Amino acid sequence: MTSAGIASTRSMNPIGWLGLPMLACVLATVLLATPIRIFNVSLPQPIFPLAIAFAWALIRPSILPPFALLLMGVFLDVFWGGPQGVWPLCLLTSYAAVLMVRRLIIGQDFIVVWAWYAAATLLALAVAYGVMTLMTGAPPDLIAVGWMYALPTLLLFPFARRLAERYEDADVRFR
Amino acid sequence: MSLRDGPFGDIRVPLTWSAGAALVIAVIIASAILLSHPRDQVKAGAYDAARHAVDAVAGPVGGVLAAPVRWTHGGLDSVRGYFFAVSENRRLKAELVKAQATRDALAASEVENERLRAVLGIRTDPPLPHVAAETIADSRGPFANTRLADAGQDKGVTEGNPVLSEHGLVGRVVGVSAHVSRILLLTDAESRTPVILVRTNGRAILSGDGGGSPKLDFVRSSLALKEGDRVLTSGDGGVFPRGLPVGTVVRGFDGGWRVALDSDAAPIDYVQILLFTDFAQIANEQALAPKELPTAMTEEPSPSIVGPTGGAIPPKPGAVRPAVAKPAVVKPPASPRVAAKADAKKPEAKKPDAAKTDAVKKPKPATASAPKKPSTSAAPDIPL
Numbered sequence: 186m187t188s189a190g191i192a193s194t195r196s197m198n199p200i201g202w203l204g205l206p207m208l209a210c211v212l213a214t215v216l217l218a219t220p221i222r223i224f225n226v227s228l229p230q231p232i233f234p235l236a237i238a239f240a241w242a243l244i245r246p247s248i249l250p251p252f253a254l255l256l257m258g259v260f261l262d263v264f265w266g267g268p269q270g271v272w273p274l275c276l277l278t279s280y281a282a283v284l285m286v287r288r289l290i291i292g293q294d295f296i297v298v299w300a301w302y303a304a305a306t307l308l309a310l311a312v313a314y315g316v317m318t319l320m321t322g323a324p325p326d327l328i329a330v331g332w333m334y335a336l337p338t339l340l341l342f343p344f345a346r347r348l349a350e351r352y353e354d355a356d357v358r359f360r
Numbered sequence: 361m362s363l364r365d366g367p368f369g370d371i372r373v374p375l376t377w378s379a380g381a382a383l384v385i386a387v388i389i390a391s392a393i394l395l396s397h398p399r400d401q402v403k404a405g406a407y408d409a410a411r412h413a414v415d416a417v418a419g420p421v422g423g424v425l426a427a428p429v430r431w432t433h434g435g436l437d438s439v440r441g442y443f444f445a446v447s448e449n450r451r452l453k454a455e456l457v458k459a460q461a462t463r464d465a466l467a468a469s470e471v472e473n474e475r476l477r478a479v480l481g482i483r484t485d486p487p488l489p490h491v492a493a494e495t496i497a498d499s500r501g502p503f504a505n506t507r508l509a510d511a512g513q514d515k516g517v518t519e520g521n522p523v524l525s526e527h528g529l530v531g532r533v534v535g536v537s538a539h540v541s542r543i544l545l546l547t548d549a550e551s552r553t554p555v556i557l558v559r560t561n562g563r564a565i566l567s568g569d570g571g572g573s574p575k576l577d578f579v580r581s582s583l584a585l586k587e588g589d590r591v592l593t594s595g596d597g598g599v600f601p602r603g604l605p606v607g608t609v610v611r612g613f614d615g616g617w618r619v620a621l622d623s624d625a626a627p628i629d630y631v632q633i634l635l636f637t638d639f640a641q642i643a644n645e646q647a648l649a650p651k652e653l654p655t656a657m658t659e660e661p662s663p664s665i666v667g668p669t670g671g672a673i674p675p676k677p678g679a680v681r682p683a684v685a686k687p688a689v690v691k692p693p694a695s696p697r698v699a700a701k702a703d704a705k706k707p708e709a710k711k712p713d714a715a716k717t718d719a720v721k722k723p724k725p726a727t728a729s730a731p732k733k734p735s736t737s738a739a740p741d742i743p744l
Contacts, residue, residue, distance in 0.1 A: 215418070218497040219425045220507070222627045230501045246379035251386035258390065263414040266535075266542055267504030268550070270394025277387050284383070316394065317503050321549045326571030328613070329502035333570075 202244060202352045203253050206237045210257060214264065231337035234261065235309060238276050239302050240348035242283035243290060254280055268320050271313050279309035291353065295346070302342045310335055412537045419508055419540030422497030430629065488601065489635045491515045493541070495628055502570025505548035507531075509631055512539045520599065522634045528605040528622025529553075529593060530631055541633070546574055546606070546621060555606055555619075556594035560584040563594055566606065566619055573610060573618040585609055585617050598638045 210233040221228050234257040241250040258273025265272075283290070283305050290301045310330060318324045441448065493511035511517050513536050521533040523543045531551065535542040544551055551568035555576075564579040579585060589609040595602030605622050612618040 215421060215497075216425060218418075218422065218499060219429055220495050220498045220627065220629060221429050227500045230499065246376045248375075248378055248382040251379070251383040255386045255390060259393070259410075260414075262393075263411050264418060265499035265501065265504040266411070266506035266544070267499070267501075268394075269397045270390055270392075271503060273390035274387070274394060277383065277390055281383055281387070284379070313503060317549055320397070323549065323567060323569060323575075325502040325549045326569045329569075329571045333501045334503075 197245075197352065199249060202348070203241070203249055206240070206348055207234075207253055207257060210234050210237060211260060214261070218264070229337035230333050231341055232261070232272075232275075232306075232334055233338075233341065234258070234272075234276050235279055235306055235338050236341040236345035237348060238280040238309075239283050239305055240345045242280050243287055243349040244352045246284060246287075250280060251277060268317070271316050271320075274316060275309045275313040278312045279305045282308055298346060299339075299342050302345060303339055306338050307335065310338075411535055411542070415508060415535060415540045415542055416537045418497055419510060419537070422508055423494075423510055426494075426496045433627075489516075490632050491517065491635065493517075493631050493633055495543075495631060496540075498628075503549060505545040505551075505568065505570060506534070507543045507545060507628065507631075509533075509541050509543055509633065510539065511633060512537050512541050514539055515633075516635055517541045517633050518635070518637060520637055522593075522600050522604060522636055524604065524632045524634065525623045525626070525628045525630070526632075527625045528607060529600070530623045530628055532599065533633065543631070546623075547572065553600065553606070554594045554596035555591050556602075557584065557609070558590040558592060559586070560589070563596065564591075566591070572624065573607075573612060573620050575612070576609065576617040576619060579617065587611060591619050601634070601636055 213233050217228060217230060234254060237257075238250070238254055241247070241253075254276040255273045258271075258276045259269070261267075261272040262269045283301070286301070290298055293301075314325060314327075314330060491511050493509035493515075495507045495509050498507040499505065507530075509523070517533055517536050519533055519536055521541075523530045523532060529546065531543045531545040531548070533541045534544040545568070546553055546566060547568045547570065549568055549570050551566075551574070553566040553574075555564050555566045556562070557564065562580050562584045565577045566574045567577045568574045576585070576591075587608075587610055591606040591609060593600040593602060593604040593606060607619040607621040607624075610618055610620045
């Protein structure tokens, strides 16, 4: 790639690829915590940070995302009021899994990448489910996990994809 | 600024390895956080400072975000009320007819309850103080089912206080900040609530699992359950007062017994927080701790029993045998509330405080109030 080509790509400003998505996730989480019921059905509660964990692992390996995800997980624990430590572990599991196979994912078709995203999301939720079962002594309701967490989080894939595409050419060493 | 434009751009740091190391450190920190989580989150004092701080910030933010939702709901209700006033009126009239019949039955039950209470000597609980609050944020996921309410220490709310909506029990307070409190819902995976089945008087534990209808665990007999059975709090354990409405027994998808919560009938936007901490609050502690114990009332034994040597004499042939003590037969009370109260009179169901109350308040033997009748035997009367 020429120097002109590199210059045309988006620069890796940490605020741009880490800070703003984090802020957006926090705002979206707080917004969806509003007690709304439509036709007597509560709104789903997607795990927004799982989408950016997937995108960050695809963009490039870095020191900052694991700690950013740790922070996001602690925020979810505290804000949602669950047992502490569940969400940091869940987010880091997804990030680690995608980081290990990122070379297989980059450059694939939309559907293939979505399948990888679904696998990472389900793996992360499986870890959280196991931890919750151990902590509470009883398995949480699987239907509720699927309906409230898994399905809406899978629908967030276009946002993850867009974030990854926006920055994936920023550091050509990891293409 | 691009990474390669910086002063370290030319240094070929193995970024993948350093990212991996950062990941390992982050996982270790996350695991440490997980292991440091108190096993009993709902225990008083387990709510840490970070949660207090986040709740204190999230409360006002949630209040601002929830306000437009309430306005929208209010507006929609007004429009719906305008366009559906006739059908609503018809429905309300039908409900009124039913309610009048229920009112008459209730009045009769109240009279009967009063009479039974007087007969059984049951002391009713005094009304508990409560505060009203608005829910401003909630987490609905299966791993955490909590809500934030806009009443905190400023209104006297403490950890452990039960929370009700206009339909039934919602949960209990697990964290209190200055102006906000966090409610652990009955559906949360960490929620365990002792309940009683009204029809059978059987006990069970209501266990949340993140789904909409919590499970009934530790039911003494599954035959004792039927769909539609009413479920109330049992008061066991002292977390909740007895008799708060919880829901109705239903069959779950998994074939197990679950409870359709009463509070699920409508959005939980306004709640009532009972300022109840334990049963010692209901009991009058001064009455429980008298300065002097009542004097023991004993009767002089009859010489025919004690005998000249002070020992027991074998009964003579043909003498009337002393009466044998029978368990008192109590007619089942008419209302579930009274049934639950009557059950509290049983020694095994008593809390220590309640037992102490009875011991102190009713020192006189039952024979004292029984009408005296001439005894046909030499033995003293044994109350039936």
